[in-house]
Amino acid sequence: MTKKDQSEKRVCSVSHRGCVSMVPIFNHLDTLQMEEIMETVQAHSFKRGELIYRAGDTSDVLTIVNKGSLRIYRLSESGKEQLVRVLKPGEFTGELALFNETVHENYAEAMEATSVCQITRASLQKLLIKYPSISLKILQALSSRLDESEQQAAQFSTESTEQRLASYLADLLVEDDQSAIVTLPLTKKDLASYIGTTPETVSRKLKELEEMQLIRRISSSKIEILDEEKLLFL
Amino acid sequence: MTKKDQSEKRVCSVSHRGCVSMVPIFNHLDTLQMEEIMETVQAHSFKRGELIYRAGDTSDVLTIVNKGSLRIYRLSESGKEQLVRVLKPGEFTGELALFNETVHENYAEAMEATSVCQITRASLQKLLIKYPSISLKILQALSSRLDESEQQAAQFSTESTEQRLASYLADLLVEDDQSAIVTLPLTKKDLASYIGTTPETVSRKLKELEEMQLIRRISSSKIEILDEEKLLFL
DNA sequence: CGTGCAGTTGAGGAATCTCAACCGACGTGG
DNA sequence: CCACGTCGGTTGAGATTCCTCAACTGCACG
16 A cells, blocks of 8 residues: 555545535434445545546435535536536435436535535435434435525516626625625636626626625625625615 | 305315325325325415415424416515425425425415315324334435426526526416417516516517527417427537 | 737627517406 | 496607627747
8 A cells, every 4th residue: 555545545434534524414313323324425525626426427326515515507508518516525415316317417626725525325325214313404405405596586587687696695694694794705707707797797796886885895705794684685 | 063164174184195106205105194194284275376384484294286387486685586396286395494494485476266185294203203114205206306406406507598598488388288389477577587587588588599599489378389309509 | 928718898689578469268257 | 327447458768788899919830
């Protein structure tokens, strides 16, 4: 075993443990059960830009982010890319191929050095049968993601780009709390893709919001929210 | 008991049985288990225009359509309405409030005389624990709905109104199969809301597609698809 | 020090919305 | 049975939003 292999191994085992213990869908179980689960999951690491899966893949594993972040995106018929969501530690993806035996429709790409845990369909099904409470957790996660996604679709169809950008910024605030300064977790390009517009328009709209005294641009990725109310009721 | 009550009763009991037996999430169970489930669900009927639930409600039941159809829609901040989906017999809604103990974000309205079966959180949880395979069915349904919703969001953000309308029409085709004549299941108004545009634009775009020889309007709700290929690759 | 990429700015044009008028089907009340 | 109002749908004209293309800046990296 080479030196590289050893360090790989060490990383894996650490992430392994970290993974399971922090995952919302498992964290109601006791230590013994955790141990059992740890034996069924596989840890993997990806470098920035590497794909975890791509549209058309059939791999039937559930992928849970342990460290880092994943970009989930789609390509439209016309080749344009839309950012669907960003997965942070504790969140998972791959449910479509796993529960429906169909191919992936999305692409999952590591945004930075990212480690994940993967569990195969067979193992998961065994776990679900044995510990039905895990199903409930997954149902919770899926139904709230469904709701978010439907809300996003509704926003696309009923609200202007300006409103979508504004409520995106306001949403960042509630998560950060305390300070009125939010940090954009995405490049402007990804942000544009996420809210369904172009980088140029994002740039212009941010400028407009600033002129309206609703926000203040501090640095390229830091924005101070001056008036959350007005931001939401544009 | 009045005559009206009796007929109500009869309708309920029929729909009751019909409901459970045709629901995809239950239909892998045997007759005995079906009987058990039937005792835990409640049948209800709604007239056209009645609301099953509204945004802000906390009711914690899963609602499964038995006969008829439900419009699920949202209201944006600005009061505009977006049609999220139409539920046909066998499909369900209410999962958000049920699994997450939050309030409904959507409205569910009967589009015609509609009968549904409802199962409470408590009953469903018991069933899920007792028959874990039901969870798998629900997970399947939710993950594929999630996928549809994400696809819809992606289409909103990357494709033109014309393309969205075209692929909506093409999608109708695969379901009907055989004949190239599709029947619009929605009013133009609802269709517009569903694909995120206005009735005026739908009308104009249909005209354009007809001029391009891609479709032919037969009656107000019947359309012949002349060139599915071109329709998809607009 | 060049090259490349993210971001910004400007100008022009295309897509789509809004408002308003009009048509036809339908149901209601006189 | 007819007149009327309502509603869904269509059409037109003008306004608006947003995209596209192109030029330019600043920054990171080799």
